[in-house]
Amino acid sequence: MTGLLLALAITAAQVLLGFAMACAAWRLAQGPRAQDRVLGLDALYVNAMLLLLTFGIQTGRPLYFEAALVIALLGFASTVALAKFLMRGEVIE
Amino acid sequence: MSRRLPHPWLIAALVLLWLLFNQSLSPGHLLIGTLVALIAAKGLSALRPLPLRIRLSSAIPRLAVIVLVDIVRSNLAVARIVLFQTTRPRASGFINLPLDMRNRYGLAMLAIIITATPGTLWMRYDPAQRSVLIHVLDLIDEDALITLIKNRYERLLMDIFE
Amino acid sequence: MFEEWPLFILFVLPFLGSLAAAFLPTWARNAAAGLAGTIAVVGLAILIALYPSLSGDGVVREQIQWLPSLGLNLQIRLDGLAWLFAFLILGIGALVVLYARYYMSPADPVPRFFSFLLAFMGSMLGVVLSGNLIQLVFFWELTSLFSFLLIGYWHHNQSARDGARIALVVTAAGGVCLLVGVLLLGRIVGSYDLDTILASGDRIRANGLYTPALILILIGAFTKSAQVPFHFWLPHAMAAPTPVSSYLHSATMVKAGIFVLMRLWPVLSGTDEWYLFVTTTGLATLLVGAWSAIFQQDLKGLLAYSTISHLGLITLLLGLGSPLALVAAIFHTVNHATFKASLFMAAGIIDHETGTRDLRRLSGLYRAMPITATLAMVAAAAMAGVPLLNGFLSKEMFLAEALAEHSGTYIDEALPYLATVASAFAVLYSLRFIHQTFFGPPPTDLPRVPGEAPPWMRLPVEILVLACLVVGVLPTLTIGPYLATAVRSILGDQTPAYSLAIWHGFNRPLMMSLVALVGGTILYLIYRKPLNEAKSSPVVGRLKGRKTFEAVMSAIVAGARACEAVVGTGRLQAQLRVLLCIALVAGGLPFVHFGYSLGQAPGTLVDPAFAIVWLIGGACAIGAAWQAKYHRLAALILMSGSGLATCITFFWLSAPDLGITQLLVEIVTTVLLLLGLRWLPKRLPEMWSGNRWPPSVLLRRSSDLAIAIAAGLGMAAIAYAIMTRPPPDSISRYFLERSYTEAGGTNVVNVILVDFRGFDTLGEITVLCIVALTVFSLLRRFRPAPESVKAPVQQRVQNAFDDAHADRKIGDTVADYLAIPRIMMEISFPIIIVFAIYILLRGHDAPGGGFAAGIAMSIAILIQYMAKGARQVEAQLIIRPLRWIGIGLLLATVTGAGAWLLGYPFLSSYFRYVDLPLFGTIPVASALLFDIGVFALVVGATVVVLIALAHQSIRVPRPSRPATDKEEGA
Amino acid sequence: MEMVIALAIGILTASGVWLLLRPRTFQVILGLSFISYAVNLFILITGRLRTDAPPIIAKGDGVDASLYADPLPQALVLTAIVIAFATTALLLVMLLISRGLTGTDHVDGEDRDQ
C-alpha cells in the first residue's frame, strides 16, 4: 500500500517537475531578452537534474545520481559561457 | 603551504570527495583517492590561486545555521510572492552595500550566501569602492537589510577568512 | 618460323625507332633522319623478302598472346592487300623521310618530327597488318593521334592548331564509330579474328545488326578518307609541313579508310545498303572534290581537294560492288599514292623555294626550276589521266566500270556522264596547277628568289614520277603481279579476269577520256582569268565544312552548358534538397511496395513526466527552427533545450552512458558554437516584412517545409514500426553473457566500446584526432571578415567606459565582472579533475569511460579559460594538446598491439582478476589502458578545438595588402 | 510511450531538415545537430524500448540477457555522438573560414538571395 502511495507520490512529483521544466522552457522560448532565455535554460537544467533524481528514487538505481552530478558540477559551464557572451561578446578573451 | 604538500586542506577535501564519489572507505580507495587528489591539487596550484586561510572557529557552525534558517525563511517569502501577489508591482530594487571584507574567498562565500538566499541577488562587486550591488525582490527597508547582511553574514565571514 | 619473326620486327621497328628518335637531342637531325630512313628501308627489305610466301593465297601470320580472355591477341597478318599497302607505306615513307631531311628547317626540333613520323608509320603498318579487327581499330586510332601531332607540328601557327584539332576530332570520332561497328560484327560472329569474320560474310549480311554495323564502319572509313560530308578536315590539315601532307594525304592516313573498305569488302559489300551508301558518297565526293579543287588558289589546297576527289573515285569504285571495280580501286589507290605524293613534294619544293603557295602570285617558274617543273608536269598529267601514265590506266578502268550495269538505279544512268565531267574537272585543275605555276611571265614580287631544289630533295620526286611513267607504260611487268596478289587476297577464287594493257581498242572509256581531256583544256582556256578571282568554289563553297564544324562544336558546348545548368546546380541548398528527396523516395518505396505494417509487441504506458519533457523538447526544436535566422543565440539556447530532452530520454531508456556523454557533449557544443558566433556577421533585418514574401521565396519555403514534414513523418513512422516489433535475435546477447566472464566488465556498453568493438572506438577517436588537427591547421590561417576583426561592441563600450573614468583602467569592468565568479571557477578545477578520473576509472563497471571523462576534463580547462582569459591561463597551465592527442592515440594503439606479443590479434584484451593487499580481488584489464588512451586523446582534441577557436580573438591580424583587398572585393 | 518517442524523433528530424535547407551556415549547423539528435534516438530505439533495464550486469556467471536493454545500439550511439561532435566542430570552423574569406555566411559563399 505504501509502495503504491510512494509510487504515486513520485510520479506526481515528476509531473510537477515536468511542469516546472515547462515553465522554464516557456521562459526559454519566449524571452523576451536573451538573458531571460539563458535564465530559462539554467532553470531547465536544474529542474532536469531534480527530475533525474526522482528517477533514481523511483528505480532504486544509483545510476541517475551520476547524471544529476554531471549537471550539478558541469552544467553551469554552458550558462557561464552564454552569460559571458552576452556581457563581453565572446566567451574566451 | 609547504612545497611538498600544497593545500593540505584542499587535498583532504579532495580525498573526501573521492571517497564520496566511490561511496567506499576501503584502504584501496583511500590510496587511489590520495593519488588523484594530489594530481588535482597539482592542477590547481598550477593556476596559482590566492592563498586561502581558514580560521576554525565557532563562526562556521553559527554561520551555517543562520544561513539555513534564512534560506528556509526567504524560500517561504518568495514562494508567497510568486503564488499570491499577482497584480501589484513589487517594490523590488537595487541596493548598494558597502563592505568591509576584502578577502576574496570571504566575498565569494558571501556571494553564494546572498544569491542562494531567494529574494536577494548579488549583481556586481566594485573593488574600488568596496561595495556590492544587490538586487532585492521585496525591498521594504533598504537600511535594515544592509545592517542585517553586514551583521549576520559579513562579520562571521570575516571571522572565518580574515 | 623464318617468315614470322621478320613480320614481328617489321611491326615493332617503327615504334622502337620512334622512341629512339624522341630521345635524340634537338639538333640531331641527320641522325634522326638516318634512323627513320633506315627503318623504312629495312622494313621495305623485310617486306620484299616476305613477298614470295604470299604467292597464291598465302597469308603470313604471327600471334602473340596478350589478352586471351577477351579474345584479343596481337595478331599480325600479311596477305596480298596488306603487302601492297605496307609497301606503299614503307616505300613512300622512305622517300618522305629523305625529302623531309632537306625540307625541314634546322631550327625545328626535327627529331621529334621523325619520332612522330615513325610512330605514324608504325600505326599505319599496324592497321594494314592487323589480323584482328579490334587491333585494327586500335592502330587506326593511333594514326589519328599521330596525324594530330604531325599536323600540329608547327603549333605556333593558329592554322596548324585548328587543322590538327579538326582532324583529330573528326577522325577520332569516326574511329569510335568504327570501333562500335566492329564490336557489332564481333557480336554477330562471336570473334574479332579477321579470318573468322571474313569467312562469315553471309552470316553477317543476314543479321539484323548488319545495317547499323555497316553504317558505323562506313562512317569510320569515310571520316578517315575524307569523304563528303566529312571531307573538310583534309584541306585544313594542309597547315602541316609538306612532307606530312605528302605522306598522310597521299599514301597513308586517308588510305586507311579505303583499306578498311577493301578489307571488309568481302563481308560487307554486295547488298543494296552498301551500294547505296558507298556509291553515293563516293560519287558526291568525287564531284565535290574536283569542283572545289578548280577554285583553289593555294597549291596545297588544290592538291587536297583533288585528293578528296580521287578518294571519292576509289570509294565509288568500291561501292559498285563488282570485282572488276575492286581491281580498279586497288590499282587507282596505288597510282594515286605515287602521283599525289610526288605532287605534294613538288608543291613543297615550290613553297620552299619561292616562299609562297599562292597560285595567283606564282608564274613562269619553269625557267627557275626546270627539273622540278618537268617532274610536276608528269605527275600532274598522271593525275589528269593522260595516256602513258599510271593515272590513265586506272581511270580507264574506272570509266569502264562507270559504264557497266550495276544496280539499274538512276545512279547507273548518270554515272558515265558524271564520271566524264569529274575527269574533265581533273584535267582542268591539273592544267591550272601546271600552267599557272610554271608558265607565263616571270614571277614578280615573290618572298624568295626561286631556284632549283637541292638534288637530294628532288630525288624522291624523281623516283615517284619515274614510277608513274614505268607503271603507265609497262603495267603488267611492274605492278601487275602485286596487284594480282592483292586482288586475290580479297576475292580469292572470285578474282575476275582483267587486263592492265594500255590499249584496249578505241572503246567508249577512251572516248570519255578524250572528251574529258579536251573539255578540261577548253574550260581552262575560257575560265582561266575568272578562276583567279574566285574566293571560294561556287555552290559547294557554300558548304563551309569548317564553319559548320566550329558551329556544331560551339553549339555542343553551349548546349552542354545550358543542359548542365538545368540538370546540375552549384548551390548547396538545392543539393541538399535533392539528397533529401531522393533519400525519402528511396527509403519510402519499400514501404509502398510491401505496405506499412506495425508489429505485435506490447506497448509501454505513457509516462506523463516524460511526455511533458518531450512536449518541451519538441517545442524547443520547432522554436529553434523558427528563430535560427534572426536570433541565433535564441536558437542555440533552444537547441540546448532539445538536447536536454534527448539526454533525459537516454536516461529514461536505460542508456545512462549515453545520457552522461550527451550531457557533456551538449555543454561543449554550446560553448563551441558560442565561440563561433562571435565571428558571424550581425544579422540584417528581415527583407520582406510580415507575410508578404515574394512568390519564389514562398514557394521555396513551402517546398522546404513539405520536405521537412515528410522527413519527420517518415522517421516517426519508421521508428514507430520498429518499436512495435519484437526485437530480432541480436548478437548483443553474446555481449551481455560474456561481458563479465570474458572481458571483466559489468558495464556492457563500455565493454563493447573498449573490447568487443574496440576497433570502432579506435576509429572514432581517430576521427576526433583528425578533426582536431584539421581545426588546428585551418585556424592557423584563419582570416576573419573585416567587420569581425575588431573587438565585439560590448568590449569596446566597456573599455570606453573604463577609459572615461579617471579612477578606472581599461579592463577594469571585466576584471570586476569576473572577480568573484573566478574564485568559484578556480575551485571547480580540481574537483572536476577528480570527477573526471572517477568516471574514467569506473567506466568498465558503471556509466562513464574514457570519452565522458575526457570531455569532463576538457570542460574543467574550458572553465578556467572562461574565468581568466586565454593569455593568463596559458601563462599558468602548460597544455600541449597536440601531444596529448598523439600520446592518447599511441597508447590506445600500442595497448591493442600488445596482444601481438602473446600471439593474439590486435585489440585482444588482457584481463585477469588480481589479488592486491589493499584492494581485494579486482579485475585488471588492458582495456583500461585503452580507455586511458581515449581519455588523453579526447582531452587533447577538445581542448585543441576550443582553444584554437578562442585564440582567434587574441591574435593580431596583419594589415591586409592591396592584393587581398582586391580579392575580397571581387 | 512508443508514440511519444516516435513523434519526438519526427519533430527533431523535421526541425533539423528545415534548418538544413536554410541558406545560412549557422542554420545548417544547427539543423545537422538536430538531425543527429534524432538519429541518435533512432539508433537507440532499434534496440527497442526498455525502461529501467540499463545494461549493467551483476558480477558473476549466468546473465539473463532478456533482463537488460540491448547494449549494442547504445555503443553505436556513443560512437555516433562522438563523431557528430567532431563534425560539428569541423563544420563550425569551416563556416568561420568561409565567412572570413568570402565575407558572407551564406552557404554558397555569396549572397545570391536573401
Add this chain to the structure above:
Amino acid sequence: MIQAPDLPAWAAIIVGTLVLLGAAITLTGSVGLLRLGTFYQRAHAPTLGTTAGMACILVASALCFSVLQARPVLHEILIALFVTATTPVTLMLLARAALYRDREEQVAAEAAGTRKKGDTDLPA
C-alpha cells in the same frame, strides 16, 4: 512508469512527502519565472529550486538509498554542494550581463528620446 523501490512504510512516507514537497517548491520557483515582471525579479525565482526544492529531493534520495542499501548514503551532499557553489556563478554573471545590456538599451533609448517615464533607473 508507475513503480517504486521497496521501502519500509515509514521511509516510504517520508520519501514520498519530501519528493512531493521538493517538486512543489521547484514548481513554485519556476512559476515565478513565468509570472514575475522583470528580468531581475525573475532571476530570483529559480533559486527556490536550487535551495529548498533540491534539498528536499536530495534528502529523500539519501534516505531512500540509505534504507535500500542499509548503510548511510551521503553522496547526495555533493550535489547540494556543487549546485550551491555554481548557481551563484551563473546568476552573478548573468545578472551583470543583463545590467549592462539594459543600460546600453537605456542609453540608446535616451539618445533616441523614446524612453518612457515609468522605467526605473538602473544603477550605473
Add this chain to the structure above:
Amino acid sequence: MSGWAAHLVIAPILLPLVVSAAMLLFDERRRKLKRWMSFATTGALLAIAIILLRATDPYGVAAAPLVYLLGDWPAPFGIVLVVDRLSALMLLLTSVLGFTSLFYSMARWDRAGPRFHALFLLLLMGVNGAFLTGDIFNLFVFFEVLLAASYGLVLHGSGTDRARAGLHYVAINVATSLLFLIGVSLIYSVTGTLNMADLAARIPLVPREDLMLLEGGAAILGIAFLVKAGMWPLCFWLPGTYAAAAPPVAAMFAILSKVGIYVILRLTTLLFGDGAGRAADFADEWMLFGGLATILYGTLGVLSSQTLVRLAGHYVLISTGILLAALGTGQSTVVAAALFYLVSSTLAVSAFYLIIEPIGRGGEDEVAQAIAEPVFEDEYIGALEEEEDEIGIAIPATLAVLGGGFIFCALLLSGLPPLSGFIAKFAIIDGLLRGDGAVPPTVWALITLIILSGLATVVAMTRAGIDLIWTPTERPQLQLSIVEAIPIGILLALCLALMVQAGAVMEYIERAARTLGDAALYTSAALDAPRAGDGAIAP
C-alpha cells in the same frame, strides 16, 4: 599466412595510424623528419598491399579470403577484417595513389599548410579500413575517418575557392553520414547483426512483414554510398570540391569515389546477391539508370568545363556513371571489365590531377603566396624557409614531358588507344554485348553513352590541351621538377603496364570478380574463422 604475417592484414590500417600519431609528438619544425616518416610509410603500405595481393591469390588454389578477428572475438560478434582479391586490389590501388600523391606533394604542397602528412596518412588509413572491414558499422567509422581527413585536406592550402567548396563538401557529407547511420540502424533493427557475412546469412530469413524496414534501410544506405560515389543527381559537389583541392590531394581523392563503388559492389553481391530477388533487381535498376544519367551529366560537364580541374572532376563522374551502369546491368560478364576500368580510370584521373597543376601553373601563384604570407603576426614561419629548393630540380624539355603526359592522360581518359583506357572501355562494351539473348535498349543506351562520353572527353581535352600547351602565351616558361615528374611518370607507366600486361591483369581481376560473386565463400570464411585463443586469456 601465420605467425606475425597474419597480422599484416591489419597493417594497412595501423601503420599510418601509428606513424601519424607519432608525428603529433614532433612540432612543425621537424618537417624533414615527417617527410621521411610518411614517405617510408607509404612505401611500406605499398609493400604490404603487394604481399596481401599475393597472399589472396595463391597459384591454382581457389583462395578463401583472409580473415582477421579483432580482439579475438569470433564473428559475427567482434569486428572482422576480410581481405579477398578485390579488397587486396583496392588496397594496392590506394597504396599506389598514396605513394605517388605523397611523393608529388613533397615538391612543395606539403608546405602549404600545417600537419599535411599526418592528415594524409590518416586519409590512407580511412580508405584502407573501408576496404578491409567486414562490419557494416565499422565501415561507417572508417568512412568517417576518411571523410574527416578529406575535409582537412580539401582545405589544405586555404583560399576562397577551397573554403567555399569545402563547406559544401562537408555539409553534404555530414548529412550523408546521418543517412548512413539511419540505414545501418534500420538493418540492425531487423536482423540484429552488423557483420556483413552474418547479414548475408540472416537476410534470407527475415520475415516478409519486416522486409519493408530491411529494404528501406538498404535503400537509404545505398543513397549514402551513391553520394560518395557521385551518382547524378547527388554528385554536384564533387567536381567543385576536387577542383578546389590541392593537386596531390585531388589525386588521392580519385580513390574516394571508388570507395563508394566498392562498397556498393561488396554489399550488393554479398547481401543482395543471387536469390535475394526483388531487392537486387531494384538496386540494379537504380544503379543502371542513375549510372546512365551520371554519364550524361558528366559528359555535359566535361564539355562545358572551363578549366582542366573541373574537367577532371566531371570525368570522375563519368567513370562513376560507367561503373554504376555497367554493374547495374546485372551481367556477370561485365564485372571484371568494370573492375579493370575502375583501376585504370582511377590511376588515370590521379595522374591527370597531378599533371594539370604544372601545366596551368604560371604567373600569380596563390599557394606560394599563402606560404610566404601568414595572416597573423604570431605565426611561426621559420620552418618554411629553411629548406627551400631542397628538392625540385627543374627538368629540361619540360614542355615535351608535360605535353606527352597530357596526351597520355587525354588518351587514358577518353579511352583511346594505346593505353589502358581503351582496353577498359572495350572490355566493358564487349562484356555488355557478350550475352546470348537480345541486347536490351538500356544496354544500347549505355554503350552509346560510353562512346559519346569518350568523344566528349576527346573534344574537351583537345581544346584544353591545345590552348594550354600549344598556344604561345606570355606566361613564364613552364616548370616541372623531378619530384613532380616522377609520380606522374609512375602513374602513367602503370597505365601503360596495364595495357601491356592486360592479359595477366585481366586474369587476376576475373578471379577477383569470381570470388566476389561467390558470397558463400566470403560468408563461411568470415563466420568460421578460428580464434587465436579459446576466448580471452582465462583467469
